[in-house]
Amino acid sequence: MKNIKQNLEKYISEQDISNRVKEISNEVSLSYCDKNPILIGVLNGSFIFMSDLIRHLNIDCEIDFIKISSYSGKKSNGKINMTKGLDLEIKNRSVIIIEDIIDTGKSINYLYDYVDNLNPKDIAVISLLAKKSISKLNFKIDFIGFEISSEFVVGYGLDYKQKLRNLKSIYKL
DSSP, X not given: OHHHHHTOEEEEOHHHHHHHHHHHHHHHHHHTTTTOOEEEEEETTTHHHHHHHHHTOOSOOEEEEEEEEEEETTEEEEEEEEEEOOOSOOTTSEEXXXXXXXXXXHHHXXXXXXXXXXXXXXXXXXXXXXXXXXXXXXXXXXXXXXXXXXXXXXXXXXXXXXXXXXXXXXXXX
């Protein structure tokens, strides 16, 4: 792990992340002030972002988590596996999917379709990071923290082989 940490280059600072999370929280609070949405965090990567986001919300909301996997190391294996489904009933509810990063768009397309099939009232998507090279999506990403280039990034919940999630800033690997 020491060798990996030597190859890190700071990309987005802890302060920039904190400022942007507060901005997104304010926007969500205004947009959902009378809706009591269900926030769905995509595990494992979004848990830090989601916890910071929720602490700044000024609305009633409920939370749930879903877990999918499509990566092995730095590469997507192209196959999406759901390892944890939802616990809450989302039919006729406003739902906000919270992602750490949208890369190719395959995972978020899969999740959006999964959630949509459960007949929510509406669906919004928040992603801390979105790569400029995102493939075509059938919906818009409602809130993006930072648009980034194609580098592999770690920290603030994002990992490399389940490591480096605890870094307070985001780094290029």
